[in-house]
Amino acid sequence: MYLTEKHGGELFTDDDEEMAVALAGAAGFAIENAKLFDEAQLRTHWLEAGRRIAVRMMGAQADDLAAGRGWVAQAALEASKAVLVLIAGPPNEAGQLEVLAGAGAAAQQWMGKLLDLDGLSMRSVLASGTPGAFASASDLLGPAAGGLTGPALLARLGTQGAEQGLLILMRDREAPVFSALTGDMVAVYCAQSALALELAKAHHVREQLVLYADRDRIAQDLHDVVIQRLFAAGLNMQSMARYVSDPAGLSRIRAITGELDATIKELRDTIYSLQASSGETDLLSSRLINIVGKVSRPLPFAPGIVLSGPIDSLVAPELAGQLLAVVTEGVSNAVRHAQASQIDIAVTVAGGALTVTVIDDGRGMGSPHRTSGLANMEVRALNCDGVFEVGSPEGKGTRFFWSVPLDRETTSSGSPHRDSLSHD
Numbered sequence: 001m002y003l004t005e006k007h008g009g010e011l012f013t014d015d016d017e018e019m020a021v022a023l024a025g026a027a028g029f030a031i032e033n034a035k036l037f038d039e040a041q042l043r044t045h046w047l048e049a050g051r052r053i054a055v056r057m058m059g060a061q062a063d064d065l066a067a068g069r070g071w072v073a074q075a076a077l078e079a080s081k082a083v084l085v086l087i088a089g090p091p092n093e094a095g096q097l098e099v100l101a102g103a104g105a106a107a108q109q110w111m112g113k114l115l116d117l118d119g120l121s122m123r124s125v126l127a128s129g130t131p132g133a134f135a136s137a138s139d140l141l142g143p144a145a146g147g148l149t150g151p152a153l154l155a156r157l158g159t160q161g162a163e164q165g166l167l168i169l170m171r172d173r174e175a176p177v178f179s180a181l182t183g184d185m186v187a188v189y190c191a192q193s194a195l196a197l198e199l200a201k202a203h204h205v206r207e208q209l210v211l212y213a214d215r216d217r218i219a220q221d222l223h224d225v226v227i228q229r230l231f232a233a234g235l236n237m238q239s240m241a242r243y244v245s246d247p248a249g250l251s252r253i254r255a256i257t258g259e260l261d262a263t264i265k266e267l268r269d270t271i272y273s274l275q276a277s278s279g280e281t282d283l284l285s286s287r288l289i290n291i292v293g294k295v296s297r298p299l300p301f302a303p304g305i306v307l308s309g310p311i312d313s314l315v316a317p318e319l320a321g322q323l324l325a326v327v328t329e330g331v332s333n334a335v336r337h338a339q340a341s342q343i344d345i346a347v348t349v350a351g352g353a354l355t356v357t358v359i360d361d362g363r364g365m366g367s368p369h370r371t372s373g374l375a376n377m378e379v380r381a382l383n384c385d386g387v388f389e390v391g392s393p394e395g396k397g398t399r400f401f402w403s404v405p406l407d408r409e410t411t412s413s414g415s416p417h418r419d420s421l422s423h424d
Contacts, residue, residue, distance in 0.1 A: 001027065039181055046185035049075040050192035057196040068200060069101035069165075072157075072193045076167060077103040079189070080182070081175070084148065086110055086168040087157065091126075095119060097166060116142060117166075121154060125166065131155035131183040137170045153178040155186045158194035219271045227267050234260040269307060284320050285311050288327055288347060295331045301341070303331065309349030314406060322380050322404070323347070323354065329377055330358035330400040339363050340397070349406065353386075358400035364392035377402060 001024045006012055012020075053075055057068055069087045077085040084104040088097035096114040118140055121132045132155075134140045137148040150171040158164040167190055169178070178186075234257055241253050285307050296303050315323060327347065334343045340362030348355045374390060381388035386404030393399055 042181060043185055045079045046189045049079040050189045053193045054196040057200040068197050070103065072167075072197070073101045073103035073107075075193075076169065076186070076189065080153075080169050080171075080178075080186070082169045082171050083150070084110075084170045086115075086170075087165055088115055088168065089165045091122065095122075097122075100165060113144070115144060117154070118142070122166070125154050125156050129156050129159070129187060131178075131186050133178040133180075133183060135177055140168070149173045150175050151177040153183065153186060155183070155190050157190045158198075159191070164194050164197055222267055222271055227264055230260055230264055230267070234264075265306065265308060269305070283312050284315055284323070287320075287324060291324060291328055292331055292345060295328055296335055296343070299335055299343075303334075303343035303345055305345045305347075307347050311347060311349050314349055315354060316406075319354065319384065319404070319406070322384060323356065326356050326377055326380060326402050327358075329374075330356060330402070333374070333400065334358055334360040334362065334398065337362075353403055353405050355403040356401070359397065361397045364396050364398055 001020065003012070003016075003020055006016070053072055056071055073085045073087050076082070082104065084107060085102060086099050086107070087101040089100050091097050096116055099110045099113045099115065102108070102110050121134075121140065124130075125132050131153055132140075134152040134154070137145040137150060137152040140152045140154055141148070148170050150173045152171070153169040155167045155169075157167050167186070169186070171178075237253055237257055237260070241250055244250055244253065288307065288311075289305060292303060292305050327345065331343070331345060334340060340360035343358065343360045346355075346357045348357075377390075378388040381402055381404055384404035386402070388403075389399075389401040391399055
């Protein structure tokens with residue numbers, strides 16, 4: 001504290017000096033108390049933010065887990081008085097980070113962007129866990145910062161080797177730089193939030209395992225009990241035909257046998273779907289269902305898929321790769337170009353051949369020409385001594401047909417398998 005120009009032009013006396021010293025001491029004490037109060041408030045805000053995230057994540061439903069990062073970003077925005085908070089995933093092979101969640105001004109504009117952060121600072125934060133403060137957002141984000149010129153802070157969300165990404169805080173241009181205490185509290189908040197996210201994820205996985213176990217049990221019961229009983233009933237119905245001479249009665253028997261046959265096929269498709277949704281991706285049938293679901297995600301409806309025959313047991317691994325590529329290309333073409341309201345996919349193993357058919361009710365192909373994808377499908381068929389056809393029956397819709405013979409050794413040595421009641 002500096003005093004000068006005493007009123008009246010007189011010199012400062014010893015009493016004046018004693019009063020100044022006392023005033024300086026009192027002011028310093030008040031300022032220190034205010035500083036401690038601000039620090040206590042800062043600690044309280046961040047600890048309360050971490051507590052809210054933990055409580056909210058503990059009560060989150062399975063469908064709310066995807067919103068967890070958004071809650072973490074919003075709580076950090078409120079506690080830090082920042083204008084923008086982003087959560088980016090771990091760096092990819094090129095060192096870029098994808099923005100996964102955000103809160104604050106124009107946060108939606110950053111969703112899905114790939115950030116090129118200052119490499120040295122990012123590696124230091126990831127390795128040490130100590131947040132890094134920057135005088136300007138451009139020092140961290142580079143040109144991507146745009147009009148954000150205020151202070152920035154980068155913190156690791158989680159522990160080393162188990163990090164869930166990085167937390168980026170940005171303030172207004174006139175705001176003060178993030179203090180060391182703020183960095184320490186952000187580190188604590190990130191550790192709490194990452195633990196809450198991890199516990200919620202573990203809870204979600206545990207619920208999924210229970211669900212998958214139920215689906216496995218249902219699929220096993222359908223396969224071992226229901227299908228066998230239907231098959232036995234169908235055989236008994238067929239055996240009755242030799243005792244019936246009335247044409248109407250024989251027609252009725254054939255109709256009932258056909259219904260049982262269709263029911264068995266639908267049950268097999270249901271079993272495949274249950275196994276696929278239970279994560280049994282080793283089965284070729286499950287991988288086919290997963291691929292169809294992934295490729296057809298942009299559609300407003302679900303395509304129909306029918307799997308017939310011993311697909312999992314008789315299709316060799318080399319041919320399975322070809323099959324997956326063909327189904328992906330066939331369904332992708334229908335999704336991208338057909339403008340269809342219905343798509344039906346059939347994959348069949350029968351008569352020593354593997355067949356794929358994709359039919360849609362879209363606008364058709366017009367004058368068909370071989371695109372690179374269709375040409376690849378034709379090459380795959382020829383390499384396997386098979387056939388490939390694509391066209392628009394009656395100028396409406398498109399029919400994609402791909403068929404190749406199964407490996408003779410595999411076919412002959414495979415165990416017999418019946419998928420329907422009707423046979424030659």
